[in-house]
Amino acid sequence: MTGGDGPKPDLRRSSDSKPLSWTERVEFGLYACLLPGLCYALLGTTDAVSIGPTAVMSLLTAEFAGGDPQLSVLLAFFTGVVVLTAGLVRLGFLVDFFSVPVVSGFVSAASITICSTQLKGLLGIKGSSGKTMIGTLRHVAGHIDETNLWDLLLGTTCILLLLGLRWLGQRAGSSGTSAGRRSPLATLQWLLSIARNALVVLLASLLVLALERHQLSPLSTTETVPVGFPAPQPPPFALLAVNGTREEAGLLQLTRQLGLGLLVVPLVSVIECMAIAKAFDVVIK
Incomplete structure (x- = not known):
């Protein structure tokens, strides 16, 4: 070209x-x-x-x-x-x-x-x-x-957790057509379902942080990202x-x-x- x-x-x-x-x-x-x-x-x-x-x-x-x-x-x-x-x-x-x-x-x-x-x-x-x-x-x-078996275990667990949270959302959806008609439990299930991606990322990040606090690094992680926002x-x-x-x-x-x-x-x-x-x-x- x-x-x-x-x-x-x-x-x-x-x-x-x-x-x-x-x-x-x-x-x-x-x-x-x-x-x-x-x-x-x-x-x-x-x-x-x-x-x-x-x-x-x-x-x-x-x-x-x-x-x-x-x-x-x-x-x-x-x-x-x-x-x-x-x-x-x-x-x-x-x-x-x-x-x-x-x-x-x-x-x-x-x-x-x-x-x-x-x-x-x-x-x-x-x-x-x-x-x-x-x-x-x-x-x-x-x-x-x-x-890396630890990476495989964490990845598989996250996939299963995502599928489980999606199933919760589908189950909550069957109890009503809108959030206002659902029971409090069904509403909680629906909220967990729509936030499942963020929840899984947060839980995995906390797990890695806890392992590093104990000087353990069995999982593959990204390199250090410089702090601060660029101009x-x-x-x-x-x-x-x-x-x-x-x-x-x-x-x-x-x-x-x-x-x-x-x-x-x-x-x-x-x-x-x-x-x-x-x-x-x-x-x-």
Whole structure:
């Protein structure tokens, strides 16, 4: 996508570059994912969508940005510009042209992809597994002897707990059509069900904290995340390219580096929201 037969510039910083800014730190995504939910709570029109970084969008971003944090920021910015522009010019009717088989296929493929990417973490296997489902399965099969049984036990327990809390919600729903008509016990079950993801994360975090307080580290954990919020900055419209010499990469060069991602990522984000909304609509009906 860069055009021409010349050498393609490497848009990643070398080890002798200046210290990384917040746009080059991996953990900035943890802070950025909080803002969409807060904005959507004020401006959104439906609760049947997933706001924030999903597994499918994360995989696509890694594919087109090549794992570069700065390119990921730029791709996210242009994705927002494309989706916002489409909304302002009333292009929502184009979604109606996506047939049911297309949406169903996307949901099925997304489910399989998500399950395969989580398999390595469930087993506690280290190392990079590639960007495809086949690569992930090969990596898991080749390192199955490195499985961390404590990670597997915790992951399995969390899955069972999630399923159990969802069952509680379904049982509470059978006792009435709205929360006001339920008994206090059924209302409690319904609240536990809708908060099950947060509850499981909280309980698992408390477990890890308790183990570390006793100098025990049987579980795989993330690395230390620097404290404090970074100062807001504009997207990186120019990057330092390294090809033996230092030079500035212009905006046009960066967009060529992202290539079809400027169209594919916004399109998939819309399809993903539509698929989730339609799935919830079917459940509600």
